[in-house]
Amino acid sequence: MSRWTLQPVPADGDYLVFGLPYAGTGASSFSRWPRRFGGGRFCAVQPPGRENRFGEDTVGSHQEFAEGLAAGIADRLDRPYALIGHCGAVPFLLQTAAHLERQGLPVPQRLFASGWGAPHKGLYGRLNFADLAEVDLVAEIEERCAALGYQLHAEFVEIAAETMLADLRVQRGYRAEALPSRDIPVSVIGWTEDRVVPQDAVWPGWEECADATFHVLEGDHWEFLRCSEALRDLVEHEMSATVSA
Numbered sequence: 001m002s003r004w005t006l007q008p009v010p011a012d013g014d015y016l017v018f019g020l021p022y023a024g025t026g027a028s029s030f031s032r033w034p035r036r037f038g039g040g041r042f043c044a045v046q047p048p049g050r051e052n053r054f055g056e057d058t059v060g061s062h063q064e065f066a067e068g069l070a071a072g073i074a075d076r077l078d079r080p081y082a083l084i085g086h087c088g089a090v091p092f093l094l095q096t097a098a099h100l101e102r103q104g105l106p107v108p109q110r111l112f113a114s115g116w117g118a119p120h121k122g123l124y125g126r127l128n129f130a131d132l133a134e135v136d137l138v139a140e141i142e143e144r145c146a147a148l149g150y151q152l153h154a155e156f157v158e159i160a161a162e163t164m165l166a167d168l169r170v171q172r173g174y175r176a177e178a179l180p181s182r183d184i185p186v187s188v189i190g191w192t193e194d195r196v197v198p199q200d201a202v203w204p205g206w207e208e209c210a211d212a213t214f215h216v217l218e219g220d221h222w223e224f225l226r227c228s229e230a231l232r233d234l235v236e237h238e239m240s241a242t243v244s245a
Contacts (some may be wrong), residue, residue, distance in 0.1 A: 004029070004047075004068065004072030004073060005046060006052070006072070009076040009127050010035075013036075013039060013041035014038075014039035014079065014177075014240075015037075015040040015080040015109070015242065016042075016043060016080075016082070017041070017042045017082045017084055017235060018038055018084070019042060019044050021044070021170055022043065022086050022089040023087070023088040023167035023171065024161070024163050025050070025163075026046055027046040027197060030042075030224055030225070032148075032225060033225050035234045036061065036171055038237065038240055039240065040239050040240075042234065045108070049166065053227045054159070055192070058170075058211060059170065062095040062174055063178070066092070066095040070100050070103065070105060081108055081109065082109060082110045082235070084111070084113060086224040087114070087196065088116070088125065090113045090114070091174045092113070093113065095172045097180035098178040098179055099178070101181060109239070109242040110239065110242060111180070111186045112186075112235060112238075113186055114187065114191075114224050115189065115191060115196065115197045117201050117204070118209060119176035120208070120223060121204075121205050122207065124197045126196065127168055131211050132168060137164050138159035141157050141164065142157060143163070144222070145157075148222055149218070169190075176209070182210060182220075184211075185211045185212070186206065187215060187232070188206050189202075189214075189215050190202035190215070190216050191219045191220060191221060192216060192219065193219060193220040194219060194221045195220070196221040199216055202214075217234070218233075
């Protein structure tokens with residue numbers, strides 16, 4: 001079993017969907033996601049430095065993340081698969097796909113990029129531009145928990161805030177220099193009520209760097225973590241079409 005997935009990668013299923021967590025979170029942020037997408041199976045990615053990998057150092061760059069994840073799942077890429085990520089997870093998703101492609105490993109049949117604009121145009125979201133010394137990251141974590149209807153013990157909130165700080169520092173160094181080729185299509189997802197990365201900031205420019213299609217789904221910035229029915233339907237539709245092609 002690879003440490004890079006919270007649970008073992010299923011041996012069955014027509015296709016796999018690997019979910020990459022965003023800043024400050026780990027694989028448990030996908031707790032509301034189903035393990036099955038039609039004939040496919042879902043796997044939550046677990047980066048180092050959080051939850052059951054808390055004793056490990058967090059990654060220092062997007063490339064380090066890509067190399068680690070690729071090595072962790074390479075022996076299970078025996079069928080079509082997708083990478084999916086939301087907001088700050090998208091740069092890690094793109095770097096991983098590009099690394100897999102350069103290494104000659106099986107590449108994703110599709111990428112799902114939610115709540116993030118065209119990568120070559122820069123970063124998105126207030127926290128990626130704020131003075132990190134002035135941001136109350138504990139309050140940010142508590143806001144996320146409230147939006148999803150649960151509460152963390154104060155000790156775990158502090159730990160999550162430290163993880164978020166490390167992730168945001170890595171994100172500041174992102175440059176869209178390693179992007180996957182247009183051979184890997186991207187489903188770009190915007191949300192109607194997203195106040196963090198509004199839908200009108202999500203789409204413009206993606207067509208300049210990827211074979212991208214744009215989808216607008218109902219919900220706020222956190223609807224991705226709730227895995228709405230519309231999101232499930234989109235993933236299942238796109239991946240089922242890939243398998244049957």
